[in-house]
Amino acid sequence: MTEPEKTIRRRHEQTAARPSGQGAGRGFAFHYDENNQEFVLAGVMTPQDTAALAPMSEAFGAAAARLRGTMFLNVKKLLRVNVCGFRELSRLISIACENNPELAIRIITTSVIAWSSRRFERLKSVAPRVEVEQYDDAFYPGQGVLEDTSFVPILRTQTKMTWRHERDILPRHGLKPKMRIADICCGIGDFAALVARTFDPAEVVAVDHAQGSLAYARKVAAELGVRRVEYVHGDAASLLLEDDRFDFVTCRHSLQVFDRPELILKELFRICRPGGRVYISNEKNSHCLGEPRADSIQWSYTEVARLWEHFGMDIELGPKSRRLMMDTGLEDIRMESFMVTNLDGDPQDFADVVAAWESVYVDRMAVERGDSEEFIARFRKGFHDHISAALHPKGYAGWPIWVASGQKPL
Amino acid sequence: MADAQFEDIIRLDMPVGLFAANWSNCDRIATYVARMASIGRQDPPRYSNLFSSVLNELLEIIFCYRAPDGAVAFAVQRHGTTDRIALSVPCDPSAEAFYAAARDSLKSGDSATLMDKALLAEGELDRRLGFWELAVEYGAEIAITPVDGNAMHLIVDLKLEAVAS
């Protein structure tokens, strides 16, 4: 494995911390993963005195004495540390660096826990070779594109088009009134708001990592008078939501942006209650189609798939949903596909969405990949032909979506 | 402690004996109260995570410094984006001395330096670290006032929405 690959793997590793350290705080756990040289702290670390942390301190000291190079201190799921615990960490780090001159310590924080990065930054002064990395600053390939708010209007039109279909599809996948629902990677939150209005849920918790999108979501929900939706900043790969909490967990058009979707699916599974269902939707972009000029359109969308792959994402994931769900341990898998077309509503909406794709895929991603002018011209033409097909009086343009759901075993 | 502009969110009175029976009460109460205080905030789990960290620190201080008897009174109040934690703690002389020293140190205005020193100091933990940390990391405004009848009032004003974003 190359270094960057290793980093990505490490970043996406789940914190499988074991319960330990009696008296150190509710649900406090630590564990050391030798392979990744990673020491993981999780839960609430509020010891009354340092003695309560002795097992952790010993394990940390032993690990730090043995290893070479960088030790990763993962605090992504560390919800709280009191001053006693924090001082003990600072002491451990300083001793470790003193005793092992070859050791560097990199503390991995997350922006999801608001105090974390700033507080851990202080530990940089404790010893040389201590670094702090906020791991979600750049943790999936398309983040720069997707967390950019210029994407907002287009997401909204997309949801308007998919909702016409999904409104009828969702009940077939088990959505009923009075359910507790989570929408993970909610984007600008319009789907969560539509679900709240239509399906009379007990609660909806909608999580995304883009603060700009969340701010937009809250504004729109307030304007529309939508209640019972809570928009929460979070990381889908490491959710702070409790196990078994929701009846229905959705994640739409998002597994396809991660290089390891199975890790996200595992989290969706975890927060779903036994008997509840996980519902996902994804695309297979190479199957976008249109008439006239079918060939040009098809060529460009096949290239979209390659382009996404180049950035470590899989826009072809749709039909793979069944396998992914089964591998996660979900049962009673239901799967179907639908085609959003220019005939569904206003054809201009379809055209607008394609124009937005063009600007993201051609002007940003292909340019970033360093594609030639010839390629870019041909690539762009497919989108223009798709727009023409959508607006053509006798034309037809389609965007296929795959939805799948599975039940968490009872 | 009353301030007409502030509205009560939650109020709790507890015999010291009950509160101080178990260290984990600090965490339990902090978690519970933080959940209530985060209702209506923009991102409730994020807010509650911050709020519980702050409250837990205060409760741990009280757990360590208070008279053996009497009652702890405490309230969370709200005025716009400011949340106020108001605590009243019965004190014996050693607790009184601790809070007086804490107040002096906060007045010195250099909580950040004091905090860094205390983090690295050997030996017993200086519990004033809790106050310094609240001031530095959470922008808390802390007022410590002795009151009649051997008690201390702690008033902590927080603008956590700003810290959260």
Ligand SMILES: C[S@@+](CC[C@H](N)C(=O)[O-])C[C@H]1O[C@@H](n2cnc3c(N)ncnc32)[C@H](O)[C@@H]1O
């Ligand atoms: C393609 S958009 C889909 C948004 C929405 N579900 C929809 O259908 O419009 C992918 C979303 O995933 C979010 N996202 C990416 N990585 C995330 C992570 N680790 N945790 C939470 N959200 C994430 C992005 O911010 C973006 O809003």
